[in-house]
Every structure is written in structure tokens, then in C-alpha cells.
Amino acid sequence: MNVGIPGGLLYFRYGKLWSSFLDALGVEVVESGETTRSILSSGVSKAENESCLAVKVFYGHVMALRDEVDALFIPRLVSVKKRTHTCPKMLGLPDLARAATEDKLPIISPTIDFQKGLWSNYRAVYSTGRIFTSNPLRIIRAGIKAWGEHRRYLEKLTQGLEPRHVLNGEESENLCEGRELRIGVIGHHYNVYDTFTTMSLLDRLKGMGVDVITADMVPEELREKALKRLPKYIYWSYEQEIAGAILACTQYGLVDGIIFMISFPCGPDSIIRVICEHENKMMGNIPMMTLIMDEHTGEGGFLTRIEAFVDMLRRKKRRMEETEEMEEAVIPA
């Protein structure tokens, strides 16, 4: 039996966990790989007009796998942290996939919900394992192994490696190596790390001599601490990370500028954007640019904006250094 894992949405975060879990159970895992133009266009034609770009890409991945696999593995992540939810689209994701494949393909969708405590999650994982093997020990061992792999994967992301290099096991340059400028590229995993829809933004920034900090690379304690500023608790799991990262970047001056990546029309991000821009303005006003991507985004316009933003930051930094030098020159005299 071979099982397909669509390479969109949460794959950028949990792909390693899922594939190594299924792998350890002796399942042949088929991945749809990186987004391509044909995946995007098939997704756009299949998905609902109003869904966000990331969901459209996800549909494309599902379509790409549809004829090659016996089943699809699409977990339903309801909540990954106490008192939070994921985005409604993720709550309904297996049902969306079922509607998209017209019920022709079985979909394995364990429900992970940390509001309900550990036991129900254990049961969800265990019953998924039982589909493939009747040996309980093997399921538990696979779970432990997959969790370890997942931790190592996330650890590498916090060190500044890109997911596709980590997943392929390639050596690569670190995103943050002490180059001239440092920019925070903050957004959902699937918005920041998807090389096709972001038009290899991370590589381009590296090429311009810019260090990149992603939300993963901002230490969790700083994120949590920065979030305490907000009067209202953010109830979306991944938005907490994003808002925390942006606020920490401004509060502690971790970066020279922030690029906030949003896919059109992301619901939670539209709210988080207002809150972050407002807080940023009140705190210290680090230059912040919001890039909104959809399937019509042209490469030319996209590049121009990034180049202009980087140039602006560079000039700002140089001017600040010059004034500092001048002040230093004045003091001895």
C-alpha cells in the first residue's frame, strides 16, 4: 500500500514527522514534492475562488497525487497548543480534500487536538498505526522515532536552514551568516518556505547579501515575552508564532527590516497584520513591508519591491553609521 502526503500547507512543518512515522510502519510514502507551475494551475482550477493561495496550492498537490496512491494522509490539526485553534481551513482540510477527490480516494485523517489532552491524541496516532500494522509495539516505536526526527528537523529550522535542504539532506548555506543587512522574513511556513510561490525569495535575499531571520529562528522565549504586550490573547496557534516573532523583532531590534509574507486572502493574517503594524508603530517603527502573494503575482513587480526595500534599508543603515561616525569624530574634538 502506498500513501501520499501532499506537499502543501502544514507539510513544511510536519512533513518529516508524517513521512518518517509512515515509513517506520513499513508504508511506501509518496510525496508530491515541490510546488510547480502545473501543480499551481491545477490547484487554482480545482479550488474554490475564495480560498487562500496556500489552499489552492494544496489542492494542486492533492490532484498531483490522486492517480498515483492508494490513500492520502491529511491529518486534521485542530489545535497544537492549549487555548488555541488552527485556521478554520485546516480544521476542514480533510473534508476539502474529500470533496476535491470526489470520494474516490480514502483519506487517512487522524484528529490532533491538544485542547482535549494527550490521551485523545495518543489514540488518534495509535488508530492511524493500526491501519497498517497489528503490532502495537511497532506503532509506539514508529511514533517515538518520528517524533525524534521531527524535533531534529525543527531544531535545524531554528538554526537557519531551509526545509527543502533539510528534507533532502543537502548541505547548504545558512540563512543567517553575518551579512551586511538582516531582514526578518516572517509568515506561515507554507508562505515563507515554498520556493515556487515566493519566487525563491530567500535565495534572492541571500544573493543580495542579506541575512534572513524566519519566525522559527526567533527564540521561543522572546516570542512569548513579546506577546504579553497584547491586550487580547491570540487564539490561532500559528498566528501566535508570527505575531510573536514580529513583535520580538521590533521590541528587541533583532533585524533591520521586516517582510511579512501573506497569501491572499488569508483570514487570520489580515487581523494580525493590523495589530502588528500598529504595535510596531508604537514601539520603535522598524521598517515593515507586507508582501501579499496570490496566483497572479508577477515576478517583476515582486522583485522590484524587494529590491527597493533592501536598498532603502541599506541606505538607512549607512546613514545611521555615518552619523555615528560623525558623532564619534566630534566628541574627541
Place this chain on the structure above:
Amino acid sequence: MMITWPHMGSLEVVLSSIFEELQLDYMLPPPNSERTLDLGARHGPEFACFPLKTTLGNFIEAIENGADTLIMVAGKGPCRFGFYAETQRRILMEAGYDFRMYQLEFEPRMIPNTIRNLRILKQGRSWMSLVRAIKFAFAKGEVIDKLEQQALRQRWMDRDKGATTAALKKCYEMISGAGTYASLSRVEEEAFKSMLSVPRVEREEIKIGIVGEFYLVLEPFFNLNVEEQLGDLGACLERSVYFTDWLRPSTENPISGHPASESEEAARPYLTHFVGGEGIQSVGHAVIYKRLGFDGVVHLMPFTCMPETIAKSILPRVSQDVGIPVLSLVIDEMTGKAGVSTRLEAFVDLARSRRRAVDIKPQLQPTLT
């Protein structure tokens, strides 16, 4: 302290009844208009959902007219509605308006905060009188909902177009004038009598259900009077959510007749998990309406609404599976009235011809054998 709140269907009657009972100052924002929409869209975030923009527009117009205390409900998600108040507070602050905003949250953890806010809002009136006022206002809301339901069921038979709507408007006034439970029940009786006495003509019946996001279903100005338009086209209507259904903590015995558990059960083959807002109810009600022999379902959603986007992705599948036509109307500040009217007309025609086809079939069969 001049209290105000955004428009939403019969909310104005219910809340003004509370404040009048407590003899507190309040003012309604100017009626919804193009300007409300303009203001909301100008200040609001680009792809925030439509109700956020319209209620923001209400707030701005109310502040311009002298209100300084805004009331807004907040929540715990996963729908964006829970964050409206916080977002709007920041936007209004940035735009330089002078106001206080009180957020009422009913999540257990936030109850102390809500009680604190209510204490400020009630300005020294006793808690008992507040509870009494709320209870009475709720009773009024229920009467209004029942009348609206009656209007939906009878508008299609009107001899003179608009007669039911006019009668309903008169009923609203009668109800807001009622001061005691006794007078309320008298008014209810009278109102039903006046509704039922609207002259009728015999017509060919078709039944259409309205499902979707509650704000758009409840707010006639922004759903472009879908209910009236459909009624005038000759459709007997039923809708999935009424104002007090949405307000009531328990989901049993709603005015709409189908408790949440029933619609979740009906949605199960297509949507198995709560997705926030009314997503699952929209899918479930479409199935229920088919079971009840309806001829079509109109699905209303604001542009970018997350739960309804999921419902919209799944509804075509439901429609194919159970065999009921579904028309999804996505509404935002760009939606034109003519476009919606044309689509509604076409949809009613389609539903009617389907009904005729079904009615004719049994007559054909005997001649064939």
C-alpha cells in the same frame, strides 16, 4: 456617556429596549448606507471580512454623530469575529477618533472582565434591573424572530408587492413600544393578526432555504434584501439562523426549527468537524432542506469568510449528492445589486422548472405502461 453599537438585523430593537428600560443614554448609528460601506472599506484592512468593514463604518458614523462608548462582542475563535473588537479599536485609535470601547466576552476565562465592563456600562443601575431588562429584551427579540419567520413564509403570496414588508415594519414599531410582558403578548397577537390579514393570491409554490453567515443573513441592507427579492419572485422561504438563535447560549429549540446537533448530524457525510462560525450549519441545513422537500438553497457569505469558504467548497458536492440546487452568493463592497438580482431570478426559474419536471413525471408514467 453616549453608548452605541453596530447595526445587525433586529439588534437595535433588542439593545435599545435594554437601555430604555435602564434609562441610560444611547444612540443608534445612522442607518446603513453606501457611506457606511465606503468608510469601512477605506479604514478597514484590505481583505478582512465584510462584516468587519461594515461594523467599522457604523462605529465611525456613530462617533461622528457624538457617540463615545462603543459596545462590541468578542470571542475565542477560530473565526475572525472574536478579534473584530480589538482590530477595530486599533484602527479607530490610529484614525484619531476619541472613544472608549467595551468588549463583552463570554468565554469562561474572560467573564470577570466582562462583568467589570458591564458594571461601567450600567452606570449604577442594579444588577437585578439589568438582568430583568436583558430578559425582557430577549423576549422582544423572540417575537420579532417569529414575525420575520412568518413574513418569510407568506411574502410570496402577496397580492400587492411589498405589503408584507410594510406590515412587518409596522410590527417592529409596535414591539419596540411595548413596555411590559402583558403588553408584549398583546402586541404579539395583534402583530400576527395584521400579518395574516395581508391580502393573498394563489400561486405556484416553490420553497427555498437561506443558509450562510449570520451577519449577512440577518442584515437586509448588506445582503441586498435577498429575502425580499426572493419573496417577490414567488419563493416561500426559510432561513437557517435567526437573531435569538444566534444569541441564545443553548442551541436547542431554535426559532429556525433545527437544533445545531441535527444539522451537524446531517452534515456529517461531508464535513465532520466544527470549522468556526456557521460553516457546518450551512452544510447541514442544505441537507436538511433537501429532506424537507425544498427546491433550492441560497448560500450567503461575505468575501474571505473562512468558515463559509469551506462550506462553499463542500456545497457543490452536497448539491450533486443529494440533488438540490445551491446558489452561493459571495458579497462584499464591490457586489452590485443588479448582478445579484439576475442570479436570483435565474435561480428561482431553475428551481421552479425542476419542481414542474418532478410534478409532471408521475402523470407521465401511467400512459407509458
